Amino acid sequence: MTTxxxxxxADRIAETGAxxxxxxxxxxxxxxxxxxxxxxxxxxxxxxxxxxxxxxxxATEAADVVQEVFLKVFRNIGSFRGHSTLxxxxxxxxxxxxxxxxxxxxxxxxxxxxxxxxxxxTRQWKEAIPDRRRxxxxxxxxxxxxxxxxxxxxRLNPIFREAxxxxxxxxxxxxxxxxxxxxxxxxxxxxxxxxREALRDQLAGSLNLxxxxxxxxxxxx
Amino acid sequence: MSCxxxxxxxxSLLDRELPAGxxxxxxxxxxxCRQCGAYWxxxxxxxxxxxxxxxxxxxxxxxxxxxxxxxxxxxRRLVRLSLSAxxxxxxxxxxxxxxxxxxxxxxxxxxxxxxxxxxxxxxxxSLSSFSHNFGDQSWFKPPVPESSYVPGVVxxxxxVRSDIVAPExxxxxxxxxxxxxxxxxxxxxRGELTxxxxxxxxxxxxxxxxxxxxxxxxSKVKVIQYQAPxxxx
Numbered sequence: 246m247t248t249x250x251x252x253x254x255a256d257r258i259a260e261t262g263a264x265x266x267x268x269x270x271x272x273x274x275x276x277x278x279x280x281x282x283x284x285x286x287x288x289x290x291x292x293x294x295x296x297x298x299x300x301x302x303x304a305t306e307a308a309d310v311v312q313e314v315f316l317k318v319f320r321n322i323g324s325f326r327g328h329s330t331l332x333x334x335x336x337x338x339x340x341x342x343x344x345x346x347x348x349x350x351x352x353x354x355x356x357x358x359x360x361x362x363x364x365x366x367t368r369q370w371k372e373a374i375p376d377r378r379r380x381x382x383x384x385x386x387x388x389x390x391x392x393x394x395x396x397x398x399x400r401l402n403p404i405f406r407e408a409x410x411x412x413x414x415x416x417x418x419x420x421x422x423x424x425x426x427x428x429x430x431x432x433x434x435x436x437x438x439x440x441r442e443a444l445r446d447q448l449a450g451s452l453n454l455x456x457x458x459x460x461x462x463x464x465x466x
Numbered sequence: 467m468s469c470x471x472x473x474x475x476x477x478s479l480l481d482r483e484l485p486a487g488x489x490x491x492x493x494x495x496x497x498x499c500r501q502c503g504a505y506w507x508x509x510x511x512x513x514x515x516x517x518x519x520x521x522x523x524x525x526x527x528x529x530x531x532x533x534x535x536x537x538x539x540x541x542r543r544l545v546r547l548s549l550s551a552x553x554x555x556x557x558x559x560x561x562x563x564x565x566x567x568x569x570x571x572x573x574x575x576x577x578x579x580x581x582x583x584x585x586x587x588x589x590x591x592s593l594s595s596f597s598h599n600f601g602d603q604s605w606f607k608p609p610v611p612e613s614s615y616v617p618g619v620v621x622x623x624x625x626v627r628s629d630i631v632a633p634e635x636x637x638x639x640x641x642x643x644x645x646x647x648x649x650x651x652x653x654x655x656r657g658e659l660t661x662x663x664x665x666x667x668x669x670x671x672x673x674x675x676x677x678x679x680x681x682x683x684x685s686k687v688k689v690i691q692y693q694a695p696x697x698x699x
Contacts, residue, residue, distance in 0.1 A: 277544040282536040290532055294524040308528045315532055319539035387518075394515050412481065413516035419483050438477040445508050 267331035274322045285318070289332070292415065293339050299410045300343040302399035306350070310342045317342070329424050336415070337425040340407055347403060397447040405440030412437050467495050472502050480509055620671050620689075621662040628686035632656040637691045639663050645682040647673040655688070662691055 273281030293314055297307035317338050325334055398406055411422045423433045472495045478484045479492050496502050545555045619625075632638035637657030644650045649670045666689055676685035 275543070277540050277547060279540060282540050286532055286536060290529065291521075291524050294528070295521050298522065299519075304522075304525070308525060311524075311528060312531060312535065316535060316539070319536065319543075390515060391519055394519060409516070413513050414519060416517075419481070434478055434483070437481070438474060441477055441509055441512060445512055448512070449508075 267325075268327045270331065271322055271325045271327070274319070282319075286315070289335055290315070293335060296336060296339050296410065296415055297343055299398065299414050300340065300403075300407060301346060302395065306346055310339065310346050313342045313346075314339045330421075333417075333421050333424045336411070336417070336421075337427070340411075340425055343407075344403070393448060394444075397444050400447065401440060401443055405436050405443060408433060408436035409440035409444065467491050469495075469499060469502050472496065472499070473505050476502070476506050476509055480506075480513060621666055621691075623662055623666055623689045623691040625671075626688050626690060628688045630688055630690075632688065632690045633692075635693055637663060637693070639667065639689045641667070641670070641687050641689060642684060643673045643675060643687060644684050645675050647675045649673070650684070657691075657693075660691055663689060 270281055270284060274285065290311065294307060294311050297310040297314070298304060301307050301310065314335065318335055325331070329337075398410070401409070407426060408422060411417045411425060412419075417425070419430055419433050419437075422437075423430050426433065426436075428436075472492050475484055475488060475492050476496070479489060484492065496506050541555070544551050546552075628640055632655065635657070637660050638655045639659065640653050640655050641649050642651035649667060652667050673687070675682035677683065
């Protein structure tokens, strides 16, 4: 069993982390303590990967972004002053890196595919590779719904997708999202609203959107 | 409160980010308006679906790459911290480079050195012209020739082993017998070379060569002729 340098319990590690803990972790990273690097990876590698995966919709791209994120975190930890939490600081880097990766993709890789591949070959290649978004007939309904939501998310405007992912998947507060995206609270609210509306429009008719929490006593008619 | 305003606030209500004062009014409207209720249900269901999305575990290869990267970055940071750390880093780096350079050559180098040593140790004793003293050699006894001659009397001369000393007044010749049993050389060791001795040298009896471990070798025999004053007189 590894001992945390911050003496954090499992519950506290899962929490957002207090500023004092973040500062101590950052200071330990600056001093090059091995356990601090392990602590940082154990706390953030999974959520950063999930965030990058949801923002980009591609596992390979997400893996590249995660590496870039942690490289920047390790090299720029000296500039972390504790004005924000370590989590929001790292998530901000993740969102920016995902944005850069997406921009690079649209500028380079998409053009490379269009220029270098034969449409006939492309069709065969796409048919040969199993498409995870397309469920087989015997796949559970829940999985199909997830696939549809992931597809809708990938079609969403990246601006709105960032806000929705940070709120509904990552579970951050409006204040944290505003800090990560460097926008005002009103803008966050607006982006989340518009993102959800766009998702609802895309999924209308194909998905049974039932509420998980029924605040209003209302029966379906 | 209009439906348009309520629907704009439903998202914040869902996230519990709506002020308490507004929350009651929005909830009351949702309870009474079918359209806004459906709107609410759709948003709540969508959020539940988003929260229920799979959270795939980070791939193992990415996890390993991150650990390697963390290790490198830590080393990089330690190097910058102090001069001693920097020196030790460069020393370990130099040691690593040297090891990587020498490791492929180590086996050939060791083999070559060993072969050179063995060859040198084999060649040196045969090349040296002086006798070595390897300490106590009492245990070593050279093989003694088993037989080198046919002892007896030939032409009034006695053929004996070469280590037998000829008595005073006798004539003695030492013969060198080769591997074929023939006389190759002679030397007068005492007295003079008498005609009898000469005839022995010229027409020697059939000597059998000396042998060591069954192999014939050159050897020496001594021919002693005692003076016989009676016959001369």
